[in-house]
Amino acid sequence: MKKILVIEDDASIRETITDLLDLEGFDWKVAENGVIGVELALDFLPDLILSDVMMPEMNGHQVLIELKKHQATASIPFIFLSAMAEKKDSLHGLELGAEEYITKPFSNEELLKAIRTRL
């Protein structure tokens, strides 16, 4: 069972994503901000990370940068889920080493396709 870490400050979105992951048979953990996200990633060592960008405490970009520093987490596929829809935002995310940058709102199909491609 593939392990997925969801880092997202918005509770509704978190719930929606975990509902989908449950229904599609993934093992998952959630973090409600970046700091918790990094801790969990190092502990949980997921197969894939879905992360929001704009979050309190530590944003998605910082999380990615941090995880790239650790050997254990450096190569974990990292997908941004962001409400910042501008091209430059997505480019910036990809430059940091993310596999994919998905703009909110997204379709479940789109998200599942991105997850499956990376696993």
Added chain:
Amino acid sequence: MLFAFEEIASFSAASLLLIILFAVFLTLAFVLFIIIILKFKRKQTELLSLISEKEKAEEELRRSESRFEIAVRGTNDGIWDWDLITEEVYFSNRWKQLLHYKTGEFGNSFSAFLANLHPDDVQYTTDAIEEHINNNKVFDVVHRIKTHEGEYRWFRSRGQALRDSSGKAVRMAGSISDITESKRAEDIKTTLFNISKAINSIRSEKELFQVIHSEVAKIIDATNFFIAVYDEANDVIIFPYFIDANDESLTITDASKSDSLTMQIIKSQKSLFVSEEKLLSRRRSGSKTYWGALAKCWIGVPLKIKDHIIGAIALQSYTDPALYSEKDIEILEAVSEQIAVAIDSRRSEERLRENQELLLSINQNISEAIYRSTPVKGLVYVNDAFAEMFGYTSVEEALSVPSPFLYENPEDRQILVKQIMEKGHISDVEIKFLKKDGTKFWGLVSSKAIFDKDGRTLYYDGAIKDITERKKTEEEIQSLNRDLEKRIAERTIELVESNKKLQNEIVERIRSEEAMRESEERTRLIIDTALDALITIDTDGVITRWNKQAENTFGWRKEEVKGKTLTETIIPLQYREAHVNGMKRYLETGVGQVLNTRIEISALHKDGHEMPIELSISPVISGEKITFSAFLRDITSRKHSEEALRASEEKYRLVIENANDAILVAQDGIIKFANPKTSELTGYSIEELAYVPFIDLIYSEDKSLVLERYRARMMGKDVPNIYSFRIIDKKGNLKLVEINAHMLQWEGKPATLNFVSDITEAKRAEDVQKAVYRISQAIHQTKDLQTLFAHIHGIVQTLMPANNFYIALYDSKTEIISFPYRVDEYDVTPKPRKYGRGLTEYILRTGRALLATPVIIDELKAENEIVQSGQVSAIWLGVPLIIKGKTVGIMAVQDYYNVGAYGEKDKQILSFVSEQVATAIEIKQAEEEIRLALTKEKELSELKSRFISMTSHEFRTPLTTILSTSQLLEQYDQTLTPEKKKSMLHRIQVSAKSTTNLLEDILMINKVEAGKIEFNPAEIALIKFCNDITEEIQMADGTKHSIYFINKTDVSNAFVDEKLLRHIITNLLSNAVKYSPMGGNVHFTLEKRNGSLIFSVKDEGIGIPEEDQERLFDTFHRAKNVSNIPGTGLGLAIVKRSVELHGGTIAFETKVNNGTKFIVSLPYKVKEVSV
């Protein structure tokens, strides 16, 4: 957020909602964008039109600029300031400069001044000062002051005492101006006038020369002075006037061969200046004939009459080599003309008199009896000798005797007449005459007849010599001869003696005849060589004498006019009758109008043309005999030139009288002619102008310029004809004039013809135009208003004195007057102040310019229009700055000393300039406003894009939940339990509600922006309301923070706008939660204080940085430390507006990382009536 649950929405309902939300969002964003763009465009169009108007004005001004010319500046007067108490005198540098002293070289005391004053001027100067100090008489004197080099120069000194409150003079200050040149010009003029007066009034030449000498001595040192006259015929120089310290007068013979300096002048016809050195070198090389004492310097000028040199005058000094200079030659030349005229007129009068006297003396002083008789009347003229010879007591008695009675044998007369008629003359005929007493005597008669042109006898002119003694002797001899033989021996000696005597008498007679011939010859010679035509006529008008000059003048030869009358020869038809009648009248009454005066009349030439002549007739009376001697001079050429001159002057006058320019002729420093415009310009009447030296009209600073140009022009130098300078009119007004000066001959002498136009106004207008142009230039050359104002001050100073200048601006909203620019000798720039009752406010109030003289200030004070503060000025001039009909400020100048510093003219000018200044301010303000607006627009645009990305983010988040969850419901419909479905639908609804709230915030802020929020108060249960909101927020937040509502009032109901108050409290509480760390406490307190409800919300959050506090309530503004905390930046803007609509206030206390407390104060009202 808390909202009511409704029945479970269907899946398609969720989709529809989604689409609506998108459409609303897009429309909203577009509208917002258009509003912002339109606002920006309007500002830009306004700015562009302002700039194009400015460019148009600049173009016009640039054209006028090219015409502008800089006025020329002259020199200043020297200033002195005398402290009467300390006796210390301050002399300005210029003062010292005028006397050729350097700064610091002249003592600062009154005694130093007195020591330099000419000894002759000390008394009246000190008297005048005393008179001024004691009796306040005007101090305005002319005196001589010694320069550094020891030369005295003339100065006009004027001054005024300053008095303390008791009227005691404590200081006296004034100015001096160098008037040496004008004084000298004045003196020369006076001297020339006096000399010409003397020429007309003094008969004696010697006396006249004395007067001339004393007059010359007034303007030039004339210790050694002589007048030399050259007699060309005899080649001698005589000195009719010779005053010399060392030499005696002498006569220079063979003058043309001599090397005398006088002769040098006569030969060269030029003035001569000889230095000591040259005099010495002459001595070494020249002849020794006419050396006088050796002079140190010598100047001489020729005496000229119409280019004919008649002599010279000279001055010399035996002591001072520098006594005379080229300048003195000019003076001497001016005098020489007068002297030459004097000598010449004296000489011709003398010649005439001499001629007449000579004739008279010839007739009267010889021992022979001279007579003239006519065939009809008998004797008409006899001389004294005649009367004596015939034993009559007087000539008249002799003339009354009929001719035949004079003869012993009356037949003798017939015989004589017969002989004369035959031969034309008789000579040496011995006739026995009868004396009055009956005794007889022998006369030797010579006579000739004078005929008229028809051969009729006019006169018999004759001379009789008494030969009685000779006859007696002859008779005795004859008687003796009869006894000769008898008494030859005894009588031999007697005979010899008698013979001797006889011989002597014969010699004597011959000599006497010789003498008479000689005398006549001399007379003829004199007459013939006379410059004038000399014509003698008898009482019948018959010409008896016709000299060479008469031949030349009238074309008639002497032989041709013989026996002719004047009427037949030279008197024109129109005068003939008058001539005959006049002569007749004279002969009858002894009155002759034309006699003994010089008249101008016309005469006929032989060829028939008429010519102007100058005529003087003198009757010559010898006993009964009358002849008329006429001196005539052809004055055709003189007349012609006089006529031409008169015509030309007439022409000038015609133009001049009607000209728009002041036209005047200046000569010898005075105005010889001026047209009515001159009088208008100067304020002096034409009569007064004749006495005002030209230079007195010129403003002191410009005098030297004008004098210099005038002199250069008179000397024929090429100087600009057109230039400008300032004059002072009679009333003391300064006027700028432009002169156009030309040389001309005026009454035979060089003078200047000047066209003077008053360009004061034109110059002012030009200055104002230039100023306006410069202001408009300054508008875009200066960055800010402050620099612009400094520029404007500089520009105003070119138009009027502006040592004290300020610009005040009034903000009608705050009622504050600020002084963005102020330069003052006394006062410091005041701080911005509330609208009060100063002169500034008076202008702001009336919107009109004000020239505040002391009188007007007193009036305004009395009317309580103003209250004055600060240093009170002598005069104050303020003009309003009006932008679009609104007085936005004022511009003012003031002077603390001189009440006359500003006048109505200045008010006009400043008013005119003020329009430009107002425009400048308007443009600058507009520019600043636009710059501000642009900055704001830029910020706004940044805020807008942040808002868009923010709202986008805020919308996307709930939309993600809505989209994803609705897909889950669709795709896993079979798998999901009903409970799970319900929970999912709830999630969709919460998200949709959140989206709605966000939308409402945006709509709300749009209303806030547009000022469209409505205030609808109603009575609500306040405490319940607060409790409910607190609960809502707490529920939305979950357990992350603790929110406490504390009610410290006894209030239950309040009259408020429920919707707005909900906004206020919800926003403040959700902010407190949002910006607080997990677990933080939020205290919501309600108090009632001073009739107000105080809502305070206190958190323990991140706080607000100082830099953001100012703009905390601005729309879209978010503090720097919000990091990733989502928000639109709209909440507090809405809160503030909501509070304000309630008539309340909002404040906050904050510390970064320590928490913030918002305090909202709303008026406590329970019922509607109290609103």
